[in-house]
Amino acid sequence: MEKRKTGKLHVITRFLKGNLHMFVLVLVFSMLNTVFNSLTPQIVRISVDSVIGGEPYNLPGWLITALNLEALRGSGWQVLLLAGAAIMVTAIISGLCNYVSKMEMAKGSEGFVKGIRDQLYAHIQKLPFSWHVKHQTGEIIQRCTSDVEVIRNFVCNQMVEVFRLVFLIALYMGIMFSMNVKITLVALAFIPVIIGYSGFFYSRIAKRFLSADEAEGELSSTVQENLTGVRVVRAFGREKFEIQRFDEKNEKFANLWIRLGRLMSAYWGIGDLITGLQILTVICVGVMSSVNGDISLGEFLAFVSYNSTLIWPVRGLGRILSEMSKAGVSIDRVAYILDSEEEQDPADALTPPIDRDIKFEHINFSYGTGYPVLKDVNFTIPAGKTFAILGGTGSGKSTLVHLLNRLYDLPAECGRITIGGVDIADMSREHLRRNIGMVLQEPFLFSRGIADNIAITREEVRHEEIREAARIACVDDSIQNFHHGYETIVGERGVTLSGGQKQRVAIARMLMQKAPIMVFDDSLSAVDAETDAKIREALQEEMGKATVILISHRITTLMQADCILVLDDGKVAQMGTHQELINQDGIYKCIYDIQMNSEDRKELFSEELPESCKYCNKAAVK
Numbered sequence: 001m002e003k004r005k006t007g008k009l010h011v012i013t014r015f016l017k018g019n020l021h022m023f024v025l026v027l028v029f030s031m032l033n034t035v036f037n038s039l040t041p042q043i044v045r046i047s048v049d050s051v052i053g054g055e056p057y058n059l060p061g062w063l064i065t066a067l068n069l070e071a072l073r074g075s076g077w078q079v080l081l082l083a084g085a086a087i088m089v090t091a092i093i094s095g096l097c098n099y100v101s102k103m104e105m106a107k108g109s110e111g112f113v114k115g116i117r118d119q120l121y122a123h124i125q126k127l128p129f130s131w132h133v134k135h136q137t138g139e140i141i142q143r144c145t146s147d148v149e150v151i152r153n154f155v156c157n158q159m160v161e162v163f164r165l166v167f168l169i170a171l172y173m174g175i176m177f178s179m180n181v182k183i184t185l186v187a188l189a190f191i192p193v194i195i196g197y198s199g200f201f202y203s204r205i206a207k208r209f210l211s212a213d214e215a216e217g218e219l220s221s222t223v224q225e226n227l228t229g230v231r232v233v234r235a236f237g238r239e240k241f242e243i244q245r246f247d248e249k250n251e252k253f254a255n256l257w258i259r260l261g262r263l264m265s266a267y268w269g270i271g272d273l274i275t276g277l278q279i280l281t282v283i284c285v286g287v288m289s290s291v292n293g294d295i296s297l298g299e300f301l302a303f304v305s306y307n308s309t310l311i312w313p314v315r316g317l318g319r320i321l322s323e324m325s326k327a328g329v330s331i332d333r334v335a336y337i338l339d340s341e342e343e344q345d346p347a348d349a350l351t352p353p354i355d356r357d358i359k360f361e362h363i364n365f366s367y368g369t370g371y372p373v374l375k376d377v378n379f380t381i382p383a384g385k386t387f388a389i390l391g392g393t394g395s396g397k398s399t400l401v402h403l404l405n406r407l408y409d410l411p412a413e414c415g416r417i418t419i420g421g422v423d424i425a426d427m428s429r430e431h432l433r434r435n436i437g438m439v440l441q442e443p444f445l446f447s448r449g450i451a452d453n454i455a456i457t458r459e460e461v462r463h464e465e466i467r468e469a470a471r472i473a474c475v476d477d478s479i480q481n482f483h484h485g486y487e488t489i490v491g492e493r494g495v496t497l498s499g500g501q502k503q504r505v506a507i508a509r510m511l512m513q514k515a516p517i518m519v520f521d522d523s524l525s526a527v528d529a530e531t532d533a534k535i536r537e538a539l540q541e542e543m544g545k546a547t548v549i550l551i552s553h554r555i556t557t558l559m560q561a562d563c564i565l566v567l568d569d570g571k572v573a574q575m576g577t578h579q580e581l582i583n584q585d586g587i588y589k590c591i592y593d594i595q596m597n598s599e600d601r602k603e604l605f606s607e608e609l610p611e612s613c614k615y616c617n618k619a620a621v622k
């Protein structure tokens with residue numbers, strides 16, 4: 001499959017859609033907050049120089065006149081009161097700006113992350129079945145949770161912070177240059193060093209974060225698999241092995257995070273050292289300039305204040321740049337899902353009637369492993385007939401129905417499947433799947449009420465219809481016996497159904513679909529022979545004109561079919577009615593001899609069982 005690759009910026013702009021105005025508001029108000037904060041050192045400068053300095057009100061003449069400051073000259077207390085009031089006003093305004101920016105950020109951030117989750121979930125729903133088979137559930141969940149959180153943090157905190165810090169650095173540098181060029185140049189000389197060491201750490205942190213993140217995915221998958229297969233674990237007494245396996249993955253995960261933490265600590269430690277040196281140098285040069293009379297005392301204090309405020313944002317910028325590497329990895333991991341191609345029907349996809357003959361024409365198929373699963377398979381299923389497929393394990397029976405409802409697409413050169421003469425590759429998948437009812441080999445029921453599970457294929461449905469379907473599937477009595485009847489919750493949060501009950505609920509669910517093609521993929525394997533017969537009898541009337549495809553290992557399930565196809569290692573070995581097939585030497589007769597005991601045969605066909613099957617020499621069941 002040809003893969004697109006979406007750039008990081010494109011992914012972010014795509015997610016920002018609809019929330020951009022909030023982020024603009026956040027930026028504007030956080031910049032205003034920065035501007036008002038930058039006024040405080042100026043107020044300190046003016047106050048200090050006015051009260052104890054030799055040059056009161058080091059301000060433009062028009063401002064002195066406008067604020068009538070000449071009148072206060074000489075009065076220290078009044079200057080301090082005025083300075084206090086000015087600091088209060090700027091603090092209140094800057095606090096308000098901060099409040100608005102944080103509030104908008106909270107709204108924008110939630111909208112942003114909700115948008116990502118919605119897009120991912122909707123996209124995953126449309127990804128082909130083959131994609132899901134190839135990817136571990138735990139890892140997909142991790143990409144949709146932890147990675148999305150990293151992206152949220154990056155866009156909503158770090159990216160906004162980068163804009164704010166760049167603005168702050170430019171503003172403070174401008175103010176510092178306007179006060180004293182020499183000390184500003186000394187202060188700025190350290191900035192390339194800080195940015196340089198951040199860059200050095202940036203790529204290393206990215207690599208370690210990627211390994212740690214992958215280890216987290218593996219750990220989640222292990223837990224998820226263990227919980228899903230809890231029955232197998234208990235049944236085979238594999239708890240110790242599972243704990244050991246988890247321990248190994250957990251240790252690997254912890255070690256990778258410790259290595260990452262070590263690198264981050266080195267990054268912070270070196271950063272503190274460089275910052276300390278920078279502040280020390282600026283103070284030394286500032287003190288000397290002040291003693292030499294190049295700057296006033298107030299200017300020196302303001303300068304030190306600006307420098308201390310400036311150096312943290314510069315470091316912050318370095319930190320954010322290094323953390324961006326983490327976000328880069330997470331964006332790529334989420335983009336990988338979004339770049340995976342959805343199943344999409346062309347606009348002119350056909351929606352022909354489905355109650356027609358189904359033809360498999362020279363089908364050759366492999367799952368991309370190089371091992372051919374189906375080899376030149378060629379047969380027709382007449383409309384309205386019951387068609388059975390028998391074959392050994394792994395002979396390709398389920399693959400045939402996976403291809404029929406396009407869970408896997410058949411490559412153009414590998415034959416074609418038609419319904420009523422129309423190639424299913426030209427049909428709308430939704431139309432096709434809506435018209436092919438499937439009961440899968442291992443039916444999956446959702447963690448909801450039984451009635452909801454049965455009615456899943458229909459929008460509006462009467463309770464009586466649900467019960468009728470359950471009656472035909474011979475599961476109504478069992479459901480009625482549950483304490484909450486049809487409202488009983490199935491699975492993790494409720495009652496665990498037996499394998500046979502699950503299969504029968506799945507049959508009832510399929511019957512509700514009222515599809516013209518019904519596929520039973522070994523879906524009666526978990527029920528006893530008697531119930532199997534009862535269900536088939538009840539289904540016989542219900543199926544009406546539907547085409548039925550019956551896959552089974554059990555001869556009694558298949559023998560009433562209009563036609564039986566025997567698959568052997570991906571090839572059509574035999575085809576015909578039960579009577580025709582038992583009259584031939586071949587696999588069918590062999591299986592028949594092995595499966596049927598003499599009592600059954602006497603009862604069904606009034607014939608005696610041979611001692612052993614002459615086709616494969618296996619002893620017949622007595």
Ligand SMILES: Nc1ncnc2c1ncn2[C@@H]1O[C@H](COP(=O)(O)OP(=O)(O)OP(=O)(O)O)[C@@H](O)[C@H]1O
Binds near residue numbers: 133392394398399
């Ligand atoms: N998603 C897949 N990727 C790779 N190989 C697969 C996949 N699904 C099935 N196979 C392989 O294809 C072959 C046919 O599988 P299929 O499920 O069609 O057999 P089957 O006849 O239905 O077997 P069973 O009676 O045991 O269900 C097997 O060898 C199986 O290992």
